[in-house]
Amino acid sequence: MQRTTIISAVVMGLAGLFLVFRVSTGSMGKAYVRATPQVVDAQHPEGHWQTEAPAAPAEYWRAEAAAPGQQEVRFSWSHTLGLWVAAFFTLAILSFMYCDNPVYKVAESVVVGVSAAYWMVVGFWEVIVPNLLGKLMPGTIKAWAMPGLEAETEWVYLVPLTLGVLLLWRLSPKGGWISRWPMSFIVGVFCGLRLVTFIHADFLSQIRNTIIPLTVFSDQGFMFWDSVRNILVVLSVLVCLVYFFFSIEHKGAVGKTARAGTWVLMITFGAAFGYTVMGRIALLAIRLEFLFDDWLWLVDPNGKRVVEEAASLILGSGMVG
Amino acid sequence: MKRTVPFLIASVPGFVLIVAYFIPPAEGWGESVSIWFDVLAAIAFILGGGNLLKVHLRKIGKQDTGWAYSAITVAAFAITLIIGLTKFGVHPNAQFPDTAHWTGQYREVGTPFWWIYEYAFVPLTATIFALLAFYVASAAFRAFRARNTEAVLLLSTTFIILLGRTFAGVYLTGWLPDALSGLRIENLTIDIMRVFTTAGNRAIMIGIALGTASVSLKILLGVDRSYLGSGDD
Amino acid sequence: MYELLKNLDRRWIFLMMLLCVSVPILLQSRFPEKPTGLAQAVFDEIDQLEEGDRVLMAFDFDPASEGELGPMATAFSYHCASKKLRMYYMALWPVGPQMIDEAIRNVVETDFPDLVYGEDYVNLGFKSGGEGVIKVITTDIRQLYTTDALGTSIDAIPMMQGVDNIRQMDLIVNVSAGTAGTKEWVQYAVTPYPEDLRIVAGCTGVQAPLLYPYIPDQLPGLLGAIKGAAEYEELVMSKYGEDVMAGIYSEARRRMGPQLIAHLLMIALIIAGNVIYFTDRRRGGR
Numbered sequence A: 001m002q003r004t005t006i007i008s009a010v011v012m013g014l015a016g017l018f019l020v021f022r023v024s025t026g027s028m029g030k031a032y033v034r035a036t037p038q039v040v041d042a043q044h045p046e047g048h049w050q051t052e053a054p055a056a057p058a059e060y061w062r063a064e065a066a067a068p069g070q071q072e073v074r075f076s077w078s079h080t081l082g083l084w085v086a087a088f089f090t091l092a093i094l095s096f097m098y099c100d101n102p103v104y105k106v107a108e109s110v111v112v113g114v115s116a117a118y119w120m121v122v123g124f125w126e127v128i129v130p131n132l133l134g135k136l137m138p139g140t141i142k143a144w145a146m147p148g149l150e151a152e153t154e155w156v157y158l159v160p161l162t163l164g165v166l167l168l169w170r171l172s173p174k175g176g177w178i179s180r181w182p183m184s185f186i187v188g189v190f191c192g193l194r195l196v197t198f199i200h201a202d203f204l205s206q207i208r209n210t211i212i213p214l215t216v217f218s219d220q221g222f223m224f225w226d227s228v229r230n231i232l233v234v235l236s237v238l239v240c241l242v243y244f245f246f247s248i249e250h251k252g253a254v255g256k257t258a259r260a261g262t263w264v265l266m267i268t269f270g271a272a273f274g275y276t277v278m279g280r281i282a283l284l285a286i287r288l289e290f291l292f293d294d295w296l297w298l299v300d301p302n303g304k305r306v307v308e309e310a311a312s313l314i315l316g317s318g319m320v321g
Numbered sequence B: 001m002k003r004t005v006p007f008l009i010a011s012v013p014g015f016v017l018i019v020a021y022f023i024p025p026a027e028g029w030g031e032s033v034s035i036w037f038d039v040l041a042a043i044a045f046i047l048g049g050g051n052l053l054k055v056h057l058r059k060i061g062k063q064d065t066g067w068a069y070s071a072i073t074v075a076a077f078a079i080t081l082i083i084g085l086t087k088f089g090v091h092p093n094a095q096f097p098d099t100a101h102w103t104g105q106y107r108e109v110g111t112p113f114w115w116i117y118e119y120a121f122v123p124l125t126a127t128i129f130a131l132l133a134f135y136v137a138s139a140a141f142r143a144f145r146a147r148n149t150e151a152v153l154l155l156s157t158t159f160i161i162l163l164g165r166t167f168a169g170v171y172l173t174g175w176l177p178d179a180l181s182g183l184r185i186e187n188l189t190i191d192i193m194r195v196f197t198t199a200g201n202r203a204i205m206i207g208i209a210l211g212t213a214s215v216s217l218k219i220l221l222g223v224d225r226s227y228l229g230s231g232d233d
Numbered sequence C: 001m002y003e004l005l006k007n008l009d010r011r012w013i014f015l016m017m018l019l020c021v022s023v024p025i026l027l028q029s030r031f032p033e034k035p036t037g038l039a040q041a042v043f044d045e046i047d048q049l050e051e052g053d054r055v056l057m058a059f060d061f062d063p064a065s066e067g068e069l070g071p072m073a074t075a076f077s078y079h080c081a082s083k084k085l086r087m088y089y090m091a092l093w094p095v096g097p098q099m100i101d102e103a104i105r106n107v108v109e110t111d112f113p114d115l116v117y118g119e120d121y122v123n124l125g126f127k128s129g130g131e132g133v134i135k136v137i138t139t140d141i142r143q144l145y146t147t148d149a150l151g152t153s154i155d156a157i158p159m160m161q162g163v164d165n166i167r168q169m170d171l172i173v174n175v176s177a178g179t180a181g182t183k184e185w186v187q188y189a190v191t192p193y194p195e196d197l198r199i200v201a202g203c204t205g206v207q208a209p210l211l212y213p214y215i216p217d218q219l220p221g222l223l224g225a226i227k228g229a230a231e232y233e234e235l236v237m238s239k240y241g242e243d244v245m246a247g248i249y250s251e252a253r254r255r256m257g258p259q260l261i262a263h264l265l266m267i268a269l270i271i272a273g274n275v276i277y278f279t280d281r282r283r284g285g286r
Helices: A003-022 A057-066 A077-097 A102-136 A138-144 A154-169 A176-210 A225-244 A252-295 A307-318 B004-022 B024-062 B065-084 B113-142 B149-164 B166-172 B178-183 B185-223 C002-006 C012-026 C038-047 C063-082 C096-111 C131-137 C182-190 C210-212 C224-241 C247-282
Strands: A032-038 A051-055 A073-075 A216-218 A220-224 C054-060 C086-091 C121-126 C171-176 C197-204 C221-224
Touching: A032 A057, A032 C131, A032 C197, A051 A057, A051 C182, A077 A216, A077 B113, A077 C012, A077 C121, A102 A154, A102 B024, A102 B113, A102 C171, A154 A176, A154 B024, A176 A225, A176 B149, A176 B185, A176 C131, A176 C182, A176 C210, A216 A225, A216 C171, A220 A225, A220 C247, A225 A252, A225 B185, A225 C182, A252 B113, A252 B149, A252 B185, A252 C012, A252 C210, A252 C224, A252 C247, A307 B166, B004 B024, B004 B185, B004 C002, B024 B065, B024 C131, B065 B113, B065 C054, B113 C012, B113 C063, B113 C247, B149 B166, B149 B185, B149 C247, B166 C247, B178 B185, B185 C063, B185 C210, C012 C086, C012 C247, C038 C171, C038 C197, C038 C221, C038 C224, C054 C063, C054 C096, C063 C086, C063 C096, C063 C171, C063 C247, C086 C096, C086 C182, C131 C182, C171 C182, C182 C197, C197 C210, C197 C224, C210 C221, C221 C224, C224 C247
Parallel strands: C054 C086, C054 C171, C086 C121, C171 C197, C197 C221
Antiparallel strands: A032 A051, A032 A073, A216 A220
């Protein structure tokens, strides 16, 4: 048997035993919901319907301690299943760090499908319905999906509708060339937006931001370190710009200046790498927090399972759901 | 015709947007173009989904290697799409409680679409990005070599930033007197960012701005027509 | 030892990273945070606003970057709600509305139940187009936003009365994970209208260095990565939080524990890699 297989089997076996123990003692992986009646009125004193939002386990235990058998905060099978599905997906993706495996591939396939569909749903309900269909047939959209909509018909929106249909023609086996028209529109708009903006914000403004006093004075007099800082900023920008000037050969004085520019850029990239590391680790931390807190109940930084002493006495009598 | 019309479609809105910056009465045209662009961006999401479906259905049809995973992708896509578009399990808008469920919020908490977001989308996307932490560690061990002056500068700066942005920096150099406080790692970090990182990124930003302006102008004037494709179809 | 390091399977490195992040989480390690200049600048920009001032809360991030940016969004919402500012939430990212929903649910509805939707805060939702959206809403917000995220007509929302465009906002508070994000807000909103608009932002570690050139003229304050979030949390909770280490308002400070250990691991790995490199060179292996 391969060593990786043996290691995988041992790790999964131990993990499985741990999970069985924790689940059997009721010490992990449960989700609760708070049912809140919506739109309560005289004809519907219990509300037109109820929404179920996630609730902390401690909320459930407190509610049970106060009124045993209450239904306002209750155990939820669907949310508990979801919690275990989320934990499974998290571990499936993390398993790739050990080796590529079918479980990871399944998770990867699911994320591709769900992400694409999620974006489509968002785009449809947030933009296409209110900002395209709602402009072309406001009466129909108001009656169907947006009773709060107050708009007049604007036939000019036939233009983006037409461009949109042409864009979707890209999927057709024949006539896909017509999709270049809306693509050209997108390219043209990007160019038009960015030409002036980049010149304004990233060129002129940056030059202006670099014109700073080389000798800094304040109420306390001459500020030596602030002046040194400003001089270094101006010099660093200039030497970096010389480095990027490839029309002149980097020899002699220009070469030395460009070399200094390289050094400044290396410091820039080193700082960028440091910040990038910082970012990546925080992303891993939140996933491990989910596993240790929400799923395994090993830590409780947000106090979701902290129960007052009185309730814990009642819980000790076996009332925990 | 096949290249002239799309060139004009690109050029005219682009120049309208530029003119709108400088001639206030033309601002309304610029606004219209931007709004059409925003709507088209949403339709592009549909194109993305449709393309995904096309690629994976082809793979399933041809029974290429890994077609079973494509089937999973298509199934996940279809389930999420149908539940989301039909607002399955969604309640009506609270302000109009006697209307149909179509008036409700598609991402209402507790509904099946919300369940897919909370228990599938979030853990999957977040964990995929979390993998980068492992790769950055592996890359640091295998690739970061102090081969020359520039590499030493880069690595030294990395060390200062990594220490300075945590409590380690405070702990290691906190003993330095106030007169030398500028040499404390956390203060060195701030100075590196304020001086060298700002300067380096500013120079890069200026270069990118000039490049963007140049490429945009070339596209709008028709000098660069690469976005129109080869013209063979 | 040299041979062991030279032929080290990268999965051992992965395991080391996993342990360096897991153990501090399990031990709930925390370290003191001393806010620096930029976090203080962000805090001061928001703190100097008066009750009733309008703040555009642009949450342009998704679950993939929630680890870094979630605590910023939470702290921004808490700070603005504490000062009773009028909060206008919107998103340029498709999953941004979910981030807004969480901030409203976990902060505003939970800890500020006296704030009224439509009068103190409103969720305008997501619109596609990135910089195109910013371009439109700086002149006429109603061209894109006809209803809020809940389907209420914009004109029926009290706090939208008299708001024709975002130039009437007193401050933009942006939480950004990439494009479209802080860079686009600076380029398309703040730079063209410097008299009308100011912005403070929180961004990922990857983005932060790229935004430094805008500081301070175009971007007065910036929270970079989880450290920036932790510093800002410290400032907000010190002034406005009754229990400074309570639950969701100490997420960023909690995550600094794993950061410290993981950073030390990174430094050790770089040093180890270079030890192998120089040993190889000395032995003539290269």
